[in-house]
Amino acid sequence: MRATDSAVLAAVDLGASSGRVIxxxxxxxxxxxxxxxxxxNRPVRLLEGLxxxxxxxxxxxxxxxxxxxEVDSVGVDSWAVDYGLLDAxxxxxxxxxxxxxxxxxxVPEQVWQTVPAEQLYARTGIQHAPFNTLYQLVAAQRTAQASIASRLLLIPDLISYWLTGEQGTEVTNASTTQxxxxSTGTWAEDIARPLGIDLTLFAPxxxxxxxxxxxxxxxxQQLNWQRQVPVTTVASHDTASAVAxxxxxxxxxFAYxxxxxWSLVGLELSSPVLTEASRLA
Structure with missing residues (x-):
């Protein structure tokens, strides 16, 4: 960037209790x-749940x-693991x-009978939390919505889709799905397949x-903007953007x-720690 260059960027940051545009x-x-x-950001309790x-x-x-x-680009991040289902x-x-x-x-105990917790951690590096996307998808199996869903979009990707009409799955938020x-940054077919999870639901x-x-x-038109504005993929898991x-x-x-x-303590490393000792800790 030259000394005379400047750009104005808009960050959409959605947290579990509030959202903001910066x-x-x-x-x-x-x-x-x-x-x-x-x-x-106020959740609602409906007949079917929260x-x-x-x-x-x-x-x-x-x-x-x-x-x-009007800005030069827009980026969207949010909390992790949650998603919306789209029809055809x-x-x-x-x-x-x-x-x-x-x-x-x-659900976790049911999953571990098919894919042990040790295997899940060694492949994905994600600590156990009962609300991880993997467990949500297993819980949703055999529901009417699951039977007709054609696409799954994580929350920031859903907002980006409504803004642009384009579908994708950003990797830092994808990493929280378990x-x-x-190690490879690609979908773990050997984890999903035994659990009946169809990874083609995810956008590229x-x-x-x-x-x-x-x-x-x-x-x-709704924004009263006159020129085309790109939406740029950011580290859409809000913690990933914060650490970056x-x-x-x-x-x-450094540690952070x-x-x-939630509160997280971690290190930025060149490769993930996927050992059994790490999982047990």
């Missing part, structure tokens, strides 16, 4: 951030982008299930920095503490 004005050696709009009010969240995203004014026409079948819903309470091979993988699409004409933003050099050794709805 602009970053990027110039050589400097980023100036401004929170443009913050909105509540659900995310995804349409309210999307409205908050549009309100924030409209308030930001690309329409959302129902409000996405909240990870705190009780449908997965007894279905991605931590894409990496941070990839173009996710361009804002649809209808979206531009730590200002250290490639040879620095990331505190939000």
């Amino acid at each position: 602009t970053g004005r990027v110039t050589a050696g400097r980023v100036d951030l401004a929170e443009i709009h913050r909105f509540a 659900r995310w009010d995804i349409h309210s969240l999307y409205t908050g995203v549009l309100d924030g982008l409209k308030a930001a004014g 026409d690309g329409h959302l079948l129902s409000a996405p299930v909240h990870y705190r819903d009780t449908r997965t309470d007894d 279905l991605l091979d931590a 993988l894409r990496a941070p920095g990839d173009k996710a699409g361009t804002l649809l004409p209808d979206v531009l 933003a730590v200002p250290v050099g490639p040879k620095d050794h 503490i990331c505190t939000g709805t």
Whole structure:
């Protein structure tokens, strides 16, 4: 970037209790951030269980982008593991299930009878949590929605799809599904197949920095923007973006503490630690 260059980027950051739209004005050696709009993320309890009010969240995203004014690119991140199911026409079948819903309470023990916990960790590197996407998908098997679903989009990819009409699965959020091979960065077929999970439900993988699409004409009209604006794939698991933003050099050794709805302590390493000792710890 030349010293005279500048760009204004919009970050859509969706957390488990609130969402926000932030602009970053990027110039050589400097980023100036401004929170443009913050909105509540209130789950709803329906007859079928605890659900995310995804349409309210999307409205908050549009309100924030409209308030930001025309920008040079948009990126979307969110919490992990949760998803929406689309039918063959690309329409959302129902409000996405909240990870705190009780449908997965007894599912991990069922899964481990087919794929042992040791194997799951050695392949995916994901610590046990009963709401991981893998367990949610097993819990949803034999439901009417599962039988007609043609596509599964994780939450930030769902928002990007509504903005652009393009479907993809960003890798950092995909890694939280407990279905991605931590060593190869590809889907773990040997984990999914015995559990009856159809990995073709997922859109093609894409990496941070990839173009996710361009804002649809209808979206531009709602925002009162006049020119085409790209949506850029970011590290869409919010923790991944937070860690990537730590200002250290490639040879620095550092630990991080990331505190939000959950608190995480970790290291940035050149390769994942997938040992049994790590799992037990």
